[in-house]
Amino acid sequence: MNEQARILYDQLRALEKRAEAACRTTGRPYSRRETEQALRAAPYHVKLSGQRISDWLPDDPDAAQTPSTASGEKVWALVRLWSQWAGEEPRERYWRTLLDRAQPAQSPRATHSSPGRPVGIFTDPFALEVHKAIDAESARGEALPVLPAYITRAHDARLHAIVREAVDGLSRVVMLVGGSSTGKTRACWEALKLLPDDWRLWHPIDPSRPEAALADMRAIGPRTIVWLNEAQHYLLTLSSDIGERVAAGLRELLRDPSRGPVLVLGTIWPEYWAVLTASPDPGDQTREDLHAQARTLMAGHQLSVPSAFTVQNDIDALRAAAAADPRLAYAVERAEEGQITQYLAGGPALLEHYHTAPDAARALIDVAVDARRLGLGPSLPAVLLEAAAGGYLTDSQWDLLPDHWFEEALAYAVRPVRGARGALTRVRSRHGGTSPVSPRFRLADYLEQHGSRERAMVSPPAVLWSASSEHMPVSDRADLAEKAAQRGLRRISYDLYRSLAIDGDTDAMDAVVDLLSAMGRCEEALAWRCYAAEAGHVVDVLAIADSLSGFRGCTEEALFWYRLLASEGKTDALPSLVRLLADMGRTDEAVAWNREAAKAGVAVTPRELAEQAAVEGRSEDALTWYRCMTEHGDGTALRGIVAMLVRLGRDEEALALLQERVRPDDLTAVAETGWLLAELGRPEEALVWFQRSAEGGDRFAYRAVARMSAKMGRTDEAHLWYRRAADEAGDPFALEEARQLDRLYQDDTGKAPAGSTQTGYSFMVSDVSLLLATEHSASVHLDRTGFWLDHDDFARTLRSLVLEGRGGGVFSLLGRATGEWSVEQIMSLIREHRLVDQALRWCWSRGAAGSSEGDWWGSAYRLLSADGRQDEAERLQRYGWNPDGSIAYGWEAPPPESVFRRKASATHGANVTATVPAPREGCGPVPWSSLRRLAKYVKNSLGV
Secondary structure: OHHHHHHHHHHHHHHHHHHHHHHHHHOOOOOOHHHHHHHHHHOOOOOOOHHHHHHHOOHHHHHHHOOHHHHHHHHHHHHHHHHHHHHOOOHHHHHHHHHHHHHHHHHHHOOOOOOOOHHHHHOOOHOOOOOOOOOOOOOOOOOOOOOOOOOOHHHHHHHHHHHHHHOOOEEEEEEEEEEOOOHHHHHHHHHHOOOOOOOOOOOOOOOOOHHHHHHHHHHHOOOEEEEEEOOOHHHHOOOHHHHHHHHHOOOOOOOOHHHHHHHHHEEHHHHHHHHHHHOOOOOOOOOOOHHHHHHHHOOOOOEEOOOOOOHHHHHHHHHHHHHHHHHHHHHHOOOOOHHHHHHHHHHHHHHHHOOOHHHHHHHHHHHHHHHHHHOOOOOEEEEEEEEEEEHHHHHHHHOOOOOOHHHHHHHHHHOOOOEEEEEEEEEEEOOOOOOOOOEEEOOOOHHHHHHHHHHHOOOHHHHHHHHHHHHHHHHHHHHHHHHHHHOOOHHHHOOOOOOHHHHHHHHHHHHHHHHHHOOOOOOHHHHHHHHHHHOOOOOOOOHHHHHHHHOOHHHHHHHHHHHHHHHHHHHHHHHHHHHHHHHHHOOOHHHHHHHHHHHHHHHHHHHHHHHHHHHHOOOOHHHHHHHHHHHHHOHHHHHHHHHHHHHOOOHHHHHHHHHHHHHOOOOOHHHHHHHHHHHOHHHHHHHHHHHHHHHHOOOOOHHHHHHHHHHOOOHHHHHHHHHHHHOOOOOOOOOHHHHHHHHOOOOOOOOOOOOOOOOOOOOOHHHHHOOOOOOOOOOOOOOOOOOOHHHHHHHHHHHHHOOOOOHHHHHOOOOOOOOOOHHHHHHHHHHHHHOOHHHHHHHHHHHHHHOOOHHHHHHHHHHHOOOOOOHHHHHHHHOOEEOOOOOOOOOOOOOOOOOOHHHHHOOOOOOOOOOOOOOOOOOOOOOHHHHHHHHHHHHHHOOO
């Protein structure tokens, strides 16, 4: 062992000792067997046996085997793993330098004066021009190797045989011939693994490839690989004879036994191979043989690389590897005609092609990406791309476009990339089919996937919606209108539905009515219902009544319609009748009608009506409905009754009812008795009830006992219960709250230090990450720990996120929070920290992305209302957003005029004397003629 090898040995042994000590401190088992298993897993994926580690690092340094440079990646993985365990940050250059210096002196047959570097040093495939592969996420979140798994095919077997011949002492040359991105360079990279550590690799590239090759050719020594990726750059130099001189130098190198063995590894496209190996016409004595040296060098040494996976055994091996590598799985699923390698390599090239595209070409690609996000296509007409592109360019970019900008941009977008399709591909008919009048184009799958992620929070401009409506098939408009509505673009959605409705689409008529009703524009919704009826569309009278119930001042008319329908046997009107009466505060009538509904099997659950009344502050009505629940044997109504009694100030009555009816096995009611006693200022009794609930198995009562004990000054007892809450109940917040209690009493006065209550309270980072998502998370789970958050936990955690600058975690709850207190906590926190505008932008961006994870439009409305911006809230509710995120101003939505409507207007105001009863066909929808008679009957009855 030389001196440098001993330094490497000592450094590795010291690192191992630090890692072992750290593992023992944290209780983690340590052994070289554990190390071996950890290296096999992500993110290392290295096979290094414990025995090999022991060979490198035995107890006796004189017996150590120095790792070779070919083992560089394994040594580096070992260093990274042990450094992680030791809590250190490794320096890659330092460790690789140690490994290089530790190598034994080179034999005279391969000295360092020879061009190139030891083959083991080459650990980065991209440095040797292997194409990068597409990105994909591992299902388990593990880091993937830099290259996908390699599938060995027939050409690999021949290549490996040639490499072994070179290792055995025979100089060899091989040229892998294949189209772009067929896997030629990757095959050469995989073949390097067969070479011993004493081989060198020479990759001449500077100042130019042929010049670099000529400059050092004569210095090449034995056991050297000459790496000629894209060999045409070295051999095909039409403006000079330098390529021929390189070929001559390589021929001389290969036949010089004193400099062998050497291995010339090259890759080349078929068209360049054909040019370099073509024999001159023997009859043309005047034409110079430009490539005689190159032809002689390469003749008989070609190795064809197939452009696709066509052999069944290769396909089976590919599918097996794809099960463990999502990049391969994606390529198997999407690549056309077995062109797996082209698809893998084409993705990154496409992204580069996209990101470096001229403004107009990028605009066309962005139009296609957004169109696919909206569900249009997959084939998109050129007129759509051209019409919408302007919305993706600034004014100055648009003004500077040349006259033929569209043709030039389209030519760039359709240009093939690395043997694969370009960003856009022309869709052509086959077998004599008729091509569409306007050419159609399809977006590359990989670019569609990437673009959809990159533009997920970008709202498509208004021009795309209008161009899509004009140039895409009518069958796409309904889906497009629905997507616009999901994004809060109500005007765009309405215009799309309206165009369909005018053409007689009855589903679109219903959609217009639903859209306007959701916006609170019930008068226009009813007008559209009448338009539908006049057009011969069958109308549901119950839907008319539902619309009327939403009109201000029209509840009595709606009530009469509901009663009329109920009397005619339309039992599905009963729930709406009950709900309307309940909303009007006519609780006794609602109860009576609900009994009738129960006989028909369509009763409204009293809980629904009770909770609605409670939310609206109608406590007496809520109390009535909760008591109705008890009539139906619902034992959970007790808590609602108690809550309403407390709200009405009848605390003692509530307490007496609880103590009288609570069951020992109803732990929640037992705990609520404790809370009520605490509110009434009877802590000793409250503590008894909390303890009873906790001892009965209520996990949430443990902390209640601790808090009550702390309020009573029994800190030791409080600490005991906090500990039990953590150990027995699994409460993730108990210990932090106990630490808060300690800080509270550190002041001699017994008062909490400044800032130690809510504003200074902060959960540990691990707790916060379990409770709420960050700005980049797709979903939020408040009960992810398996432990419900109480009011204080929720509020403090939200505050912690805001103070940490993670407001997005709070905003992400806006569309999902349930319960009056949670919504109020979120709103108050956002207002307190002046985050309303930021939160509104968040809601709009989620809506613009079409996110179905929450009600972002409704959340924005609540934010504006809570902030006192009623005019904006009203505008948002009635008119929606614009594509740029601003709130739309007023727009009207009247149905088209009809002959019937004009005649009705001419005779408006005439006295109606005839009373025609409603038809008796039963529960089905009725046509407009019957609806007119119903309308007259209703108006006469109400005296309108």
